[in-house]
Amino acid sequence: MTLIVLYLSTFIIFMCLDYFGLSYLIKPVFEKDIGPLLLDQFRIGPAVLFYAFYIGVLLWFVSWPAISQDKGLLWVLGNAALIGAMGYGTYEFTSLAVMKDWTWSMTLTDFAWGTCLTATAATAGVWITRLAT
Numbered sequence: 001m002t003l004i005v006l007y008l009s010t011f012i013i014f015m016c017l018d019y020f021g022l023s024y025l026i027k028p029v030f031e032k033d034i035g036p037l038l039l040d041q042f043r044i045g046p047a048v049l050f051y052a053f054y055i056g057v058l059l060w061f062v063s064w065p066a067i068s069q070d071k072g073l074l075w076v077l078g079n080a081a082l083i084g085a086m087g088y089g090t091y092e093f094t095s096l097a098v099m100k101d102w103t104w105s106m107t108l109t110d111f112a113w114g115t116c117l118t119a120t121a122a123t124a125g126v127w128i129t130r131l132a133t
Contacts, residue, residue, distance in 0.1 A: 002133045006063055009132075010125030011055045017121060018051075021113050029109045034101050058083055058122050066126050073123050080122030081115050088114025 022042075030038060062079045065071060092107040092114075 006129040009128040014121035081119035084115040084118025
């Protein structure tokens with residue numbers, strides 16, 4: 001039951017925050033530089049696959065060890081930020097290296113957002129799980 005609460009709380013928080021971030025932080029920056037390449041409506045299937053896998057990895061390396069080994073929330077925040085920086089950094093810096101119209105503004109905005117988003121969702125998920133179980 002603890003693992004289910006942990007996964008669902010982290011997943012829901014991540015998705016809700018990312019909806020806000022994608023809509024109001026990321027989209028305006030990306031529209032400025034690569035607007036014609038963006039879809040009018042995002043594809044839900046690939047998004048759900050990414051979220052499901054990413055949250056699973058986050059729980060494996062950060063959230064579940066925090067629960068099972070009684071690690072503090074600052075430990076969760078820091079380690080989740082590292083996972084976020086690695087995940088989002090891989091995408092953004094690779095895109096900057098190989099895509100003709102990719103910009104530093106896009107890279108740094110999404111890199112910072114992904115790092116903060118991952119850290120916040122993981123920390124909140126662990127906190128909620130500890131309260132609920």
